[in-house]
Amino acid sequence: MRNIGICGAGLIGASWAVGFANHGYTVLVYDANPEIVSNFFKVVDQLADDLEIFKKVDLKKLKSSIKICDNLEQICKDSLLIQESIVEDLDEKKKIFLEFEKYASVDTILASSSSYLLPSKISEKLKNKQRCIVAHPALPPHVVPFVEICPSSETSLEVIEKAKDIYKTAHYVPIVLKKEIEGFVLNRLQGALLNEAVRLHEEGYASIDDIDISLKHALGIRWAFLGPFEIMDLNAPGGIGDSFTRYRKGIKKLAQQQNSVPEYTDEYIKKLESEQRERLKLTDREERTKKRNKLIALVRKLKLEQGE
Amino acid sequence: MRNIGICGAGLIGASWAVGFANHGYTVLVYDANPEIVSNFFKVVDQLADDLEIFKKVDLKKLKSSIKICDNLEQICKDSLLIQESIVEDLDEKKKIFLEFEKYASVDTILASSSSYLLPSKISEKLKNKQRCIVAHPALPPHVVPFVEICPSSETSLEVIEKAKDIYKTAHYVPIVLKKEIEGFVLNRLQGALLNEAVRLHEEGYASIDDIDISLKHALGIRWAFLGPFEIMDLNAPGGIGDSFTRYRKGIKKLAQQQNSVPEYTDEYIKKLESEQRERLKLTDREERTKKRNKLIALVRKLKLEQGE
Numbered sequence: 001m002r003n004i005g006i007c008g009a010g011l012i013g014a015s016w017a018v019g020f021a022n023h024g025y026t027v028l029v030y031d032a033n034p035e036i037v038s039n040f041f042k043v044v045d046q047l048a049d050d051l052e053i054f055k056k057v058d059l060k061k062l063k064s065s066i067k068i069c070d071n072l073e074q075i076c077k078d079s080l081l082i083q084e085s086i087v088e089d090l091d092e093k094k095k096i097f098l099e100f101e102k103y104a105s106v107d108t109i110l111a112s113s114s115s116y117l118l119p120s121k122i123s124e125k126l127k128n129k130q131r132c133i134v135a136h137p138a139l140p141p142h143v144v145p146f147v148e149i150c151p152s153s154e155t156s157l158e159v160i161e162k163a164k165d166i167y168k169t170a171h172y173v174p175i176v177l178k179k180e181i182e183g184f185v186l187n188r189l190q191g192a193l194l195n196e197a198v199r200l201h202e203e204g205y206a207s208i209d210d211i212d213i214s215l216k217h218a219l220g221i222r223w224a225f226l227g228p229f230e231i232m233d234l235n236a237p238g239g240i241g242d243s244f245t246r247y248r249k250g251i252k253k254l255a256q257q258q259n260s261v262p263e264y265t266d267e268y269i270k271k272l273e274s275e276q277r278e279r280l281k282l283t284d285r286e287e288r289t290k291k292r293n294k295l296i297a298l299v300r301k302l303k304l305e306q307g308e
Numbered sequence: 309m310r311n312i313g314i315c316g317a318g319l320i321g322a323s324w325a326v327g328f329a330n331h332g333y334t335v336l337v338y339d340a341n342p343e344i345v346s347n348f349f350k351v352v353d354q355l356a357d358d359l360e361i362f363k364k365v366d367l368k369k370l371k372s373s374i375k376i377c378d379n380l381e382q383i384c385k386d387s388l389l390i391q392e393s394i395v396e397d398l399d400e401k402k403k404i405f406l407e408f409e410k411y412a413s414v415d416t417i418l419a420s421s422s423s424y425l426l427p428s429k430i431s432e433k434l435k436n437k438q439r440c441i442v443a444h445p446a447l448p449p450h451v452v453p454f455v456e457i458c459p460s461s462e463t464s465l466e467v468i469e470k471a472k473d474i475y476k477t478a479h480y481v482p483i484v485l486k487k488e489i490e491g492f493v494l495n496r497l498q499g500a501l502l503n504e505a506v507r508l509h510e511e512g513y514a515s516i517d518d519i520d521i522s523l524k525h526a527l528g529i530r531w532a533f534l535g536p537f538e539i540m541d542l543n544a545p546g547g548i549g550d551s552f553t554r555y556r557k558g559i560k561k562l563a564q565q566q567n568s569v570p571e572y573t574d575e576y577i578k579k580l581e582s583e584q585r586e587r588l589k590l591t592d593r594e595e596r597t598k599k600r601n602k603l604i605a606l607v608r609k610l611k612l613e614q615g616e
Contacts, residue, residue, distance in 0.1 A: 177518075189522060191504075193501050210483035216535050226524055227528075233593065240581055250499075254490070255570060295616070
């Protein structure tokens with residue numbers, strides 16, 4: 001049994017399907033919305049294009065490993081894991097997990113792609129909570145090799161290990177949270193940076209253009225291959241302990257100043273929108289998204305070539 | 309007059325010297341410590357090595373544009389700009405800026421490489437405050453093409469424009485803060501992320517290894533060529549306004565949870581140090597630093613090739 005069930009055939013579902021099918025899994029896809037289903041393989045074609053940057057893709061073979069199913073039962077029956085990728089709404093996710101439980105064997109792992117919601121909440125109504133996790137990808141999961149697994153306190157260790165193996169086989173780098181927290185690691189790190197970017201802009205210290213430059217022409221170049229704890233190890237001759245001892249006063253002082261909560265009022269969002277439109281056209285969003293995917297693939301390829 | 313004075317010949321000073329000399333400036337270097345001076349051109353050789361990734365470097369020509377001076381007066385006399393790169397200590401910086409004022413023409417821009425200190429404090433005792441700025445590079449400035457210019461309220465607009473031109477000519481991408489703030493943009497964004505990374509680790513949600521992976525295998529790949537406001541523009545069909553309207557509730561909720569101030573106690577730093585040493589050797593720090601510089605240069609080269 002090498003089946004992966006995907007529930008929800010939008011961009012995230014399609015991206016997961018390509019990621020799994022590209023590494024030997026048979027992927028069974030279901031979506032209740034016929035319009036999304038009819039568009040599905042067009043999206044798959046586009047996503048497969050990005051993979052060409054790594055190596056030649058046998059598109060026919062890839063697509064033959066992905067099957068659209070008529071009902072939920074079909075994707076549940078013989079699957080190792082079901083990757084729920086529906087809308088980010090707790091009630092909807094709770095409902096669909098109850099459906100999974102109806103049809104899936106007790107050995108099947110039930111994984112939500114939620115970027116924020118707690119697995120204990122999503123699995124609240126289930127009898128077999130031990131096989132439920134959140135497995136949150138980084139957008140878009142067919143080129144970014146990352147998934148964060150968040151178990152609830154009821155998830156079994158065996159399920160965590162099995163899930164790790166499944167994602168590793170599909171060439172993802174899985175991380176595992178030790179206990180659940182909203183936003184997990186990825187969106188908590190991203191949110192901390194985003195909130196500070198908004199504070200700097202809203203309080204008039206810097207333009208959105210200059211803040212973007214600070215990330216993409218400085219911090220981001222390092223962060224493309226080094227994490228914060230690896231970087232701190234290089235910032236003083238004695239390593240990370242030496243670094244934190246030297247710099248803790250400043251880092252703490254910043255933390256004390258960074259605890260206001262941006263309000264994100266309608267007025268502020270309008271201001272952001274209008275400043276953004278002065279420098280970036282909304283009409284080339286699709287083109288910019290394509291370019292983003294291409295650059296992600298190129299940076300990832302460069303890292304692989306360098307053994308990273 | 310195409311002279312740049314560099315005060316402080318350590319790693320930052322040497323890195324600036326290479327950056328300026330590589331783009332047509334004559335660089336005059338002074339350091340009060342003879343040991344640092346005697347090591348200076350060895351460091352220059354190493355730094356020039358990283359530049360070979362972009363294009364062949366004429367090392368002899370590069371080095372002939374860098375002159376070690378015997379006293380502070382020599383680097384001040386005919387320089388467009390003095391890049392102060394001494395130790396990060398307010399009193400020391402205040403003292404050296406008074407020295408600059410003694411020897412430099414009133415047209416010479418006085419720029420501090422401080423990563424944190426306010427230009428109004430550094431220039432507090434000076435008569436001619438209008439030509440003082442902080443110009444903070446990203447480590448290491450010979451390969452990272454970034455500088456953030458922070459004026460005080462006394463800095464003249466003319467000086468800001470002149471400084472921007474000087475850094476642009478040396479192929480840096482300068483940003484300009486609209487008013488001064490400790491840590492400027494770069495270290496405030498970095499600090500916000502670092503503090504959240506420490507919260508997640510200290511409170512037992514994730515290992516340092518898994519947090520590093522979240523950055524380097526997911527967030528950082530995007531941030532290598534897109535800033536936070538550019539990314540938000542791609543996260544919903546209607547652009548940045550649509551994105552913030554959809555996600556503000558979650559982003560605000562995270563901000564509310566991210567306002568504790570990590571204490572960075574000796575005990576916690578010891579724990580970090582010991583976990584770090586389980587996965588990374590202190591003895592290969594130099595090798596890892598070299599690899600960091602090489603990868604920064606490679607990512608930057610890739611971006612340039614892609615027109616970014």
